[in-house]
Amino acid sequence: MTDAIRVETSDYIRTIRFNRPDKKNAITRPMYTAMAEALEDANANREVRVVVLAGSEGVFTAGNDLVDFIEAPPHIGGGDMPPVERFMRALMDCEKPVIAAVDGLAIGIGTTLLLHCDLAYASDRAVFKTPFVDLALAPEFGSSQILPGLVGRAVAGELLLLGESWDAAKAMSRHLVADVFPAGRLEEEVTHRARTLAAKAPGAVRAAKALMTRPGEPLVERIVREGGIFADLLRSEEFKEAVTAFMERRKPDFSKFG
Template sequence: MRVFDIDTIPDGAAPCVVQDFDGVRLIRLNEPRRRNALTLALRAALADILDKTLDRDDIRAIVLAGSGPVFCAGGDITSMTELDAVSGRPRLQRVHRLFRQLYEGPKPVIAAVEGKAVGAGLSLATACDLIIAGGDSHFGAPFNRVGVMPDLGLLFTLPARIGLGRTKLLALTGDLVDAKTAEAWGLAEVVTPAGDALNEALTLATRIASGAPLAHTMTKQMLARLPLSSETFLAAEADAQALLFSTADFSEGRDAFLAKREPSFSGR
């Protein structure tokens, strides 16, 4: 197997870093000190890079990875202190741009997951077409611990991968599953030894990039129609999550997270 020469990311680099290999674009989330949480800056940078990448005819496949030991630790709770039902809906609509670029976009996307892909990080991974997981990776959807439901399309993508029952198990418990379980459930297509996920993902992406790009685009578009329109789903998700942003449980979950204490939810 080819060993790809991955650039070292210098200190002070942009929130997303790009490197190209023979028709494959590697995009790395680059907020390692924040465990690649989806900060406003990171989300904007990723969306901008994806826009430009999806317009490039010479890029035929994309690999999405995290810098440092974590793929993505989820949403940026520190940016949610003023959220309510009014501000929550446009926030979700903006982040849905990432879902559409990855899930509905014309190019195959592979997530290379090392460490944790949790919360919105799991949403990001499952919006990709394929997931390659390192042996030490863990996956989870602990949105309920801050008083909200899974978003960024996760309740659309996850049941298609692992079924309704297991989706409910992850969403209602907030538990994490390891790479072996993820593979057995169909959450990850391939599990590699720890540290090898990125090289494996680039190898697979190179194979895919050698295929017919229009056929890949049409394949993605056809599959995106199943089982219902993602647009219908995302509109409903934005409405529901916006309501949750106005609840006392969200305020409690957010405040407890920031204070590093256990939350006490009231159901209000």
């Protein structure tokens, strides 16, 4: 495990934090490996219900460490899985909700990874940029498909072709992040939302995420799929607890469920 990634778990929340502020949290291969391991463990760990990705004060991440990147250029899908691909696959495969807290710079993969998080929040000093074409490279990890689908092709071109920077307000207006907070309040707001999610029925949360991240399908097929899951959940112990709590006029206690 590298000291450049800090991993903490408390109250069912796993926080994975970039911790290389002297290099603007530029990500090395050992850092990708550490984050992948933390995500893989979170996915299998009953004591983790929510994952938070965060940086250090004033900087989320400046993206790939260029020296590290040049020493071992990753070939995604080209054989042995490079650490960056292992991390991104672990992020995409995580069955539990992942929240990003972006304070300051989110460059390259620092923006790309947001497209694979379930919730993303930014500080008012956040800056988003994907300088792939500027570096004579191409977009990565599905961003050429997801971003145009999210904001439209012409708007996505500002990031993926022109390499423009978006401030926090523009990122929120274009649905890259859900909300923007003053820098001093960002982590407090994210922690509040993470705790709210962690207190909910974990099986129901996983089911909702699985449906939301499932590839598109005809609407009738999706309705049938939702109906089957809904029917299964109606028979679950989580649902019994939710109904009992409602009848007893108390908050449901889902702490005994995994």
